[in-house]
Amino acid sequence: MATAGAVEHGAEVIERLTRVSGGRLDAEVTRLLGVAASTVGAFDLVGDFMESAIADLRTQGRLGLLTRALSTQVWRQIFCGDWAGALLVAEEAERLARETGQPRRQASALGMLALLAGLRGEEERGLALAAEGERVLGTVAISSVVALIEHARGVIALCAGRHDDAFGHLWRLFEPGDAAHHKIWRQWVIGELAEAAVGAGRPEPARRAVAELERVAARTPAPLLHVGLRHARAVLADDAGAEALYQDALGADLSHWPTARARLLLAHGMWLRRRRRIQEARLPLRAARDAFDVLGLLAWGEKARQELRAAGETSELRVAPAAELLTSQELHIARLAAAGLSNREIAQQLYLSHRTVSTHLYRAFPKLGITSRGQLRDALGNTSRD
Structure with missing residues (x-):
């Protein structure tokens, strides 16, 4: 129902997913339930299904x-704010896709990694990853993957x-006939399109896109679409x-969408400052800065600091937590070790050698300032959640 008619059946799919019992289901069935949730924009429902499926698979x-x-799972983590987790999972997805000969999945994972690099302010690396994704995909025009890569570049x-x-880059998703045109994926980028359009002095095309998606939104409760449209309406008004x-946008329930809330606070603060409402602007800008710092979104955190400086308020540079000194592989292994898994169990779960796991932990300990496995949970803080 979701893949055949995400808009037409969105409400019923979401209602059915919320009623699925907690009983044991086959891993492939659970995975498909997660896919259904993501297809209709209910990324907040993806997690439980996918975590169960991933463990079983x-x-x-x-x-x-x-x-x-x-x-x-990566897209659930991206849209719902678990950026550190998204990086770990995207890297594992890319490695497994490469090793199992799945170029479409590898290209998708590279697009995800490109997006994550850009959000951390690593523009050059992000563009290189996007180009690598295109190279891996080759001449096969799979619109969902092309859309993903253009989303990342945008x-x-x-x-x-x-x-x-x-x-x-983002407009390609909305342009019929373009290889990146995708009726579903464009729903998830309408907020970014609106911001880019205003910054580029081209609000009218974005307003037309919003008007078209308003008609879609009238037919489906897709949470992420409605979050994006509220953002776009405000930015384009x-x-x-x-x-x-x-x-109205800030008053909506954004508890499952912390990144969307932070971006909305930043946009509101910027709007207030540009209308010389300096004192009022500082409050949302501070909140946005703090939220981006917690999420680890360095590029947007720096943007909030720039806006605060323009509003006459300085901010200390963000001090990265110790866990961010680790490579993604070291962090992934350290998380599993903090959860109580042995080196052998970690190796089996990640399809690595026992020696590789030991080496990564050996390198991680001094970066975290610890000397024993028992100190991992405290050293990782809230990043140790799976």
């Missing part, structure tokens, strides 16, 4: 399906302040209507 050694499940450009480039639209 690991145990069964079904690497092809595990790669697919990891890819779906966000990279947006984070770097290159609004014209950002608009060009004229001065007379913007304040009420920002309040």
Whole structure:
């Protein structure tokens, strides 16, 4: 129902998913339930299904399906704010896709990694990853993967302040006939498109896109679509209507969407500052800065600091927690060790050698300032959750 008619059946799919019992289900069935949730934009429902599927698929050694499940899980983590987890899972998805000969899945994972690099302010690396994703995909025009890669390039450009480039990449998802045109994926990027369009001085195309998606939103409760549309309405509004639209967007339940809330606070603070409402602007800008710091989104955190400086308030540079000194592989292994798994169990779960796991932990301990396995949980803090 979800893949055949995400809009037409969105409400029923979401209602059915919320009623699924907690009984044991086959790993492939659980994975497909997670796919259904992601297809209708209910990424907040993906987690429980995918976590169960991933655990079972690991145990069964079904690497092809595990790669697919990891890819779906990444988008849940991205949209729902677990950026550190998204990096770990995307890297594992890319490695497994490469090793099992799944170029489409590998290209998707590279696009995810490109997006994550851009959000951390690593523009050059992000663009290189996007280009590698295109190379891996080759001449096969799979619109969902092309859309994903263009989404990544658009966000990279947006984070770097290159609004014209950002608009060009993101608009491809909305342009019928373009290889990146995708009726579902465009729903998830409408907020970014609106920001890029305003920055590029091209609000009218974005307003047309919003109007089209408003008709879609009237037919489906897709949570992420409605979150994005509220953001886009406020960003694209004229001065007379913007304040009420920002309040409406911020007043919605964003508890499952911390990144969307932080970006909305930043946009509101920027809007207030540009209208010389300096004192009012500082409050949302501070909140946005703090939220981005917690999420680890360095590019947007720096943007919030720039806006605060323009509003006459300085901010200390973000001090990275010790866990961010680890490579993604070291962090992944350290998390599992903190959860109580032995080196052998970690090796089996990640399809690595026992010696490789030991080496990564040996390198991680001094970076975290610890000397024993028992200190891992405290050293990792809240990053140790799976």
